[in-house]
Amino acid sequence: MRFNIxxxxxxxxxxxxxxxxxxxLLSLTYSLTAEQIKLRQHEQFLGxxxxxxxxxxxxxxxxxxxxxxxxxxxxxxxxxxxxxxxSGDINIMVGLSDKETVKGVLIISQTETPGIGTRILExxxxxxxxxxxxxxxxxxxxxxxxxxxxxATVSSKAVIEAISQAAVxxxxxxxxxxx
Amino acid sequence: xxxxxxxxLVALIGLxxxxxxxxxxxxxxxxxxxxxxxxxxxxxxPGMNCGACGYAGxxxxxxxxxxxxxxxxxxxxxxxxxxxxxxxxxxxxxxVSIDTESMNRKAMLHCKGNSENxxxxxxxxxxxxxxxxxxxxxxxxxxxxxxxxxIHACKYHAISIDKxxxxxxxxxxxxxxxxxxxxxxxxxxxxMVSGRSKVSYRCNYTEIRVIPGRERCDNGCIxxxxxxxxxxxxxxxxxxxxxxxxxxxxxxxxxxxxxxxCPTGTxxxxxxxxxIPSQKP
Amino acid sequence: xxxWFKEFAKGLVVSNPIFVLALGLCPSLAVTNSLDNALGMSAxxxxxxxxxxxxxxxxxxxxxxxxxxxxFIVIIATxxxxxxxxxxxxxxxxxxxxxxxxxxxxxxxxxxxxxxxFASRNRLSLAVADALGMGLGFMLALIIIAVxxxxxxxxxxxxxxxVLFSLPVLKEQPVSLFLLPAGAFxxxxxxxxxxxxxxLIKNE
Amino acid sequence: xxxxxxxxxxxxxxxxxxxxxFLGLCPFFGVSKKLSNAASMGxxxxxxxxxxxxxxxxxxxYILAPLEAEFMxxxxxxxxIATLVQIMELFIMRTNYGLYSAFxxxxxxxxxxxxxxxxxxxxxxxxxxxxxSLASALGAGAGFALVLVxxxxxxxxxxxxxxPKSMKGLPVAFLVAALLGxxxxxxxxxx
Numbered sequence: 100m101r102f103n104i105x106x107x108x109x110x111x112x113x114x115x116x117x118x119x120x121x122x123x124l125l126s127l128t129y130s131l132t133a134e135q136i137k138l139r140q141h142e143q144f145l146g147x148x149x150x151x152x153x154x155x156x157x158x159x160x161x162x163x164x165x166x167x168x169x170x171x172x173x174x175x176x177x178x179x180x181x182x183x184x185x186s187g188d189i190n191i192m193v194g195l196s197d198k199e200t201v202k203g204v205l206i207i208s209q210t211e212t213p214g215i216g217t218r219i220l221e222x223x224x225x226x227x228x229x230x231x232x233x234x235x236x237x238x239x240x241x242x243x244x245x246x247x248x249x250x251a252t253v254s255s256k257a258v259i260e261a262i263s264q265a266a267v268x269x270x271x272x273x274x275x276x277x278x
Numbered sequence: 279x280x281x282x283x284x285x286x287l288v289a290l291i292g293l294x295x296x297x298x299x300x301x302x303x304x305x306x307x308x309x310x311x312x313x314x315x316x317x318x319x320x321x322x323x324p325g326m327n328c329g330a331c332g333y334a335g336x337x338x339x340x341x342x343x344x345x346x347x348x349x350x351x352x353x354x355x356x357x358x359x360x361x362x363x364x365x366x367x368x369x370x371x372x373x374v375s376i377d378t379e380s381m382n383r384k385a386m387l388h389c390k391g392n393s394e395n396x397x398x399x400x401x402x403x404x405x406x407x408x409x410x411x412x413x414x415x416x417x418x419x420x421x422x423x424x425x426x427x428x429i430h431a432c433k434y435h436a437i438s439i440d441k442x443x444x445x446x447x448x449x450x451x452x453x454x455x456x457x458x459x460x461x462x463x464x465x466x467x468x469x470m471v472s473g474r475s476k477v478s479y480r481c482n483y484t485e486i487r488v489i490p491g492r493e494r495c496d497n498g499c500i501x502x503x504x505x506x507x508x509x510x511x512x513x514x515x516x517x518x519x520x521x522x523x524x525x526x527x528x529x530x531x532x533x534x535x536x537x538x539x540c541p542t543g544t545x546x547x548x549x550x551x552x553x554i555p556s557q558k559p
Numbered sequence: 560x561x562x563w564f565k566e567f568a569k570g571l572v573v574s575n576p577i578f579v580l581a582l583g584l585c586p587s588l589a590v591t592n593s594l595d596n597a598l599g600m601s602a603x604x605x606x607x608x609x610x611x612x613x614x615x616x617x618x619x620x621x622x623x624x625x626x627x628x629x630x631f632i633v634i635i636a637t638x639x640x641x642x643x644x645x646x647x648x649x650x651x652x653x654x655x656x657x658x659x660x661x662x663x664x665x666x667x668x669x670x671x672x673x674x675x676x677f678a679s680r681n682r683l684s685l686a687v688a689d690a691l692g693m694g695l696g697f698m699l700a701l702i703i704i705a706v707x708x709x710x711x712x713x714x715x716x717x718x719x720x721x722v723l724f725s726l727p728v729l730k731e732q733p734v735s736l737f738l739l740p741a742g743a744f745x746x747x748x749x750x751x752x753x754x755x756x757x758x759l760i761k762n763e
Numbered sequence: 764x765x766x767x768x769x770x771x772x773x774x775x776x777x778x779x780x781x782x783x784x785f786l787g788l789c790p791f792f793g794v795s796k797k798l799s800n801a802a803s804m805g806x807x808x809x810x811x812x813x814x815x816x817x818x819x820x821x822x823x824x825y826i827l828a829p830l831e832a833e834f835m836x837x838x839x840x841x842x843x844i845a846t847l848v849q850i851m852e853l854f855i856m857r858t859n860y861g862l863y864s865a866f867x868x869x870x871x872x873x874x875x876x877x878x879x880x881x882x883x884x885x886x887x888x889x890x891x892x893x894x895x896s897l898a899s900a901l902g903a904g905a906g907f908a909l910v911l912v913x914x915x916x917x918x919x920x921x922x923x924x925x926x927p928k929s930m931k932g933l934p935v936a937f938l939v940a941a942l943l944g945x946x947x948x949x950x951x952x953x954x
Contacts (some may be wrong), residue, residue, distance in 0.1 A: 110296060115290055117292070124637055125637060126835075128645070129644060139651055287830070288839055299625055581793065584785075585786050628845050628850075629842055729943060741942070748937025748940075
């Protein structure tokens with residue numbers, strides 16, 4: 100009788116066994132690669148930060164805001180912004196030379212349609228932000244200075260909105276922190 | 279530590295899934311009422327789902343037959359024709375005797391395809407579409423257009439196109455009498471005849487709709503009745519309303535007299551070549 | 560030995576997964592807009608296809624038939640997630656560009672198709688042959704499509720960041736249709752017709 | 764309420780699963796020869812997508828998220844989908860054998876359908892609420908069925924038309940898909 104029960108429930112036992120083994124294997128690989136991924140992401144970010152502030156020697160980081168220093172001199176601030184574009188998330192890094200003016204904008208990762216969406220990386224669009232006043236960081240139609248790329252409206256609009264939203268939050272942080 | 283909990287929970291999901299499949303596998307009523315019998319009959323049937331018997335596939339036919347068994351004898355299921363032992367098993371299963379005579383049928387095409395094209399048709403390659411265009415592109419409005427609607431319908435690949443005459447040719451041996459092609463032909467050129475018929479009347483022209491500029495081809499029957507007069511075994515009966523000969527396959531001896539005497543060559547042997555005595559060398 | 564090679568060669572041209580079986584189209588259309596992506600994706604598919612065919616062939620006698628499909632698909636999903644984790648850790652650039660299509664290799668019809676149709680019914684060595692054949696056939700097809708799409712779509716063909724060649728006129732105004740999904744359909748359709756015309760693949 | 768509608772329309776038309784997101788192409792070419800098959804396949808896939816989203820949402824939010832085991836989401840989702848399809852197959856086979864034989868191989872094909880797993884992954888990535896993920900599943904299913912029916916209508920018509928020998932069948936289906944893809948990319952600006 101006992102064997103019969105095992106025989107009948109064999110299918111369930113087998114499936115559960117396979118699931119346990121696969122879940123175990125996965126957790127193993129996950130724990131192996133987890134800090135590697137974090138390290139990789141951090142490294143990548145540092146690279147972008149250095150690109151934004153070439154003379155940076157060290158930086159402080161608290162509540163998602165980077166304070167960039169050259170020795171003791173405060174060079175500026177930097178923060179990340181992210182929004183869903185046409186076919187995936189777009190992550191952006193925004194650098195401020197001081198509380199008002201934008202130093203520059205860098206696209207960290209995007210999976211837009213190559214040739215169309217990827218034009219947000221190219222010259223006219225990406226460099227328009229440098230030197231722009233912080234509260235102009237809105238669409239031209241909404242009273243700001245930033246304009247989208249014809250033909251890639253979804254992607255470029257996503258970038259501008261991401262920057263403007265993040266700027267508003269972070270500036271509140273900086274001003275609040277100064278007072 | 280959290281990973282171990284995650285593994286445990288995912289394993290739990292796996293267990294639940296396995297359990298769900300198992301329960302459905304056991305609890306859902308294994309047998310649709312009477313499925314056993316239907317399954318048994320279904321196994322005997324060819325499983326081609328050709329629809330010749332008029333039902334949506336062999337399983338539906340099995341359901342119908344298991345409900346009223348006498349219906350089986352007029353069933354035009356082609357595969358049952360050939361092998362007798364399947365019919366015997368079916369008779370046992372249904373508890374009724376099936377006479378196979380009424381089952382043995384073949385498809386016959388009533389056209390020799392000798393009428394030339396009136397215009398060069400390059401539209402949709404289907405007889406139904408072509409026949410909508412002023413009754414087709416052939417001089418004779420009843421002629422076979424040779425675009426193969428019947429070929430697509432035939433599940434036994436018994437019909438092919440005769441390239442030089444441009445008409446369909448039905449292979450006597452492969453044809454299982456499933457009658458699927460009859461519905462497909464827009465010119466209703468194909469009719470089901472008994473498997474034993476010897477001579478075929480290869481013309482479909484009737485005076486019902488006379489269209490100016492359109493007439494029968496050289497092989498069209500001119501209703502001269504010579505074949506009726508020439509037949510020594512009076513195997514031909516003259517149908518007065520339609521004015522066409524009808525053949526009694528029991529009396530016909532395949533002597534070929536009517537074929538030679540017919541001025542337009544409308545008649546042809548229907549049996550495969552090797553069965554026709556007069557054509558042997 | 561002959562049988563092994565026949566199974567292997569079958570996957571390359573005669574029953575090429577993309578052109579003949581029309582399986583595994585989802586990733587192949589999306590990632591063939593650049594040669595690097597295509598190579599990355601085919602490497603991942605070959606690895607997963609090989610491992611899953613081997614494992615499926617090994618356990619085919621023990622697996623209970625009711626749970627056959629869930630078990631196979633869990634095995635494939637495990638391999639794919641491992642591949643995607645390692646890619647994310649060690650080859651992030653490729654991981655970014657493959658995007659959602661990397662986890663979708665799990666439901667890539669070739670892998671479960673071969674596991675279900677072939678590996679679970681043949682012995683190990685044939686399963687390996689089939690996996691390699693199908694994998695290389697997939698890679699071959701992906702490379703051909705990627706070369707055409709990238710050259711026409713972006714005017715130049717680059718392999719791992721160094722440009723192989725670039726077409727003079729197309730460099731300025733590339734035909735960006737080919738980078739769009741519709742372009743991928745076009746390329747595969749015309750290629751398939753060309754292969755049939757050349758007699759490589761038999762007509763329907 | 765309007766948010767759910769935008770998600771439904773968004774999934775059905777704007778980022779239609781087959782022609783914009785490129786998921787579920789294998790059955791798309793395999794099944795679209797006959798209109799009746801395409802319609803029943805579309806229905807079956809929508810049903811499985813709905814059930815799958817309903818089941819995977821609690822798993823994501825109450826099991827995977829709190830334990831930060833997102834990397835296991837693919838395995839668990841595909842396990843749930845395979846089980847659902849298996850149960851549906853057993854259920855249909857037992858109760859309505861005629862429909863089962865009509866479906867034939869296509870039922871098993873749903874498991875390997877990238878669109879179904881795609882829906883669950885998108886639901887997780889967009890972190891929809893329960894109702895929203897059901898709406899997105901229905902939208903994706905409706906989009907899939909819509910495109911499948913359009914494609915099979917065209918392919919049946921093409922079956923009879925005068926096409927060069929080497930283009931017949933699959934190649935012409937790809938070209939039709941290309942044109943449909945372009946047409947559907949026209950929706951992209953709507954939402």
